[in-house]
Amino acid sequence: MKIDTILWATDGSQEAELALGYAKYLAGLTGAGIIGLHVIPLPGGLFFEALREKDAAFDEWQQGIEGQAEDRFADAKKELEESGIPFEGVLVRGEPAEEIIAFAERRKADLIVMGKRGHGLLEKVVVGSETAKVLRGSHVPVLAAKRDKQFDGGSIEKIIVPVDLSDEAESAFTFALDLAELTGAEVTAVYALRLDMYAQDIPAGALDIVIKESYSELANTAAKFSKSYEESKGVKLSKPVTTDVVHGISPALSISQYAKENDADLIVIHTHGRTGIERFVLGSVTERLIPESPCSVIALKP
Numbered sequence: 001m002k003i004d005t006i007l008w009a010t011d012g013s014q015e016a017e018l019a020l021g022y023a024k025y026l027a028g029l030t031g032a033g034i035i036g037l038h039v040i041p042l043p044g045g046l047f048f049e050a051l052r053e054k055d056a057a058f059d060e061w062q063q064g065i066e067g068q069a070e071d072r073f074a075d076a077k078k079e080l081e082e083s084g085i086p087f088e089g090v091l092v093r094g095e096p097a098e099e100i101i102a103f104a105e106r107r108k109a110d111l112i113v114m115g116k117r118g119h120g121l122l123e124k125v126v127v128g129s130e131t132a133k134v135l136r137g138s139h140v141p142v143l144a145a146k147r148d149k150q151f152d153g154g155s156i157e158k159i160i161v162p163v164d165l166s167d168e169a170e171s172a173f174t175f176a177l178d179l180a181e182l183t184g185a186e187v188t189a190v191y192a193l194r195l196d197m198y199a200q201d202i203p204a205g206a207l208d209i210v211i212k213e214s215y216s217e218l219a220n221t222a223a224k225f226s227k228s229y230e231e232s233k234g235v236k237l238s239k240p241v242t243t244d245v246v247h248g249i250s251p252a253l254s255i256s257q258y259a260k261e262n263d264a265d266l267i268v269i270h271t272h273g274r275t276g277i278e279r280f281v282l283g284s285v286t287e288r289l290i291p292e293s294p295c296s297v298i299a300l301k302p
Helices: 012-032 046-053 055-080 096-106 120-126 130-137 171-183 206-233 251-261 286-291
Strands: 004-009 032-040 087-094 113-114 142-145 158-162 185-195 240-246 265-270 296-300
Touching: 004 012, 004 096, 012 032, 012 113, 012 142, 012 171, 032 055, 032 096, 055 087, 087 096, 096 113, 096 130, 113 130, 130 142, 130 171, 130 286, 158 251, 171 185, 171 206, 171 265, 171 296, 185 206, 185 251, 206 240, 240 251, 240 286, 251 286, 265 286, 286 296
Parallel strands: 004 032, 004 113, 032 087, 113 142, 158 185, 158 265, 185 240, 265 296
Antiparallel strands: 142 296
């Protein structure tokens, strides 16, 4: 796994601070440097019309945000460089998601880490769901940080990778295995069977057959992907990939519940399938999973 540069996109929120913990952990394992990016939004619309008319108040508001960001970057630089991790803090103004995506490409970042949410109501009014916007547009993998229990930079021990049995895309699976080899984590490939796809169309009791066949197909897919990984990397996996099938009305909720019950540390998933609509669509499994997940999620394009 090649990770030379990690982009920490922060808005000063608690989850952005959690994201920095992941950035530090991964940088320590890979030798990567971290770039902190804080985008000062340029507000538009009626919400800020009154503020815009009062130039002094508007300038004071922006200067306050900039001052807080600069102070946080100074503290982060000291903390990280004491651990041997190079750090650079950058402030820009603009539309947050657009600036994050463009900056990541310009600086050739290998991974973006950011919080799943920002500052609640203000974030929703001013910028909407910036993490979702970044996921839609980024060609760089994005780690959306969330954890029911505090991440202290200790370890990632359990990784879940949802597998779409109708799609042969391997990139999320490969990324999960790369992380596992780096961290020593266990990887479980999970297939989420949507019950509403079958409930009305098959005889009573036949669902058990469908579930059994799903287990078999998932095991074969995981074995094929694992073999492909070992052959391409010239290595033997430290730990075999385990498999499991979950079922329910919502694949996203089923995966989220599975992650919670199994105390997962990370989910690695594609933003979308390679077939059909080639973009991150609103309402997709990935976009629904991210806010529901009890742990952080890395999303990447197939």
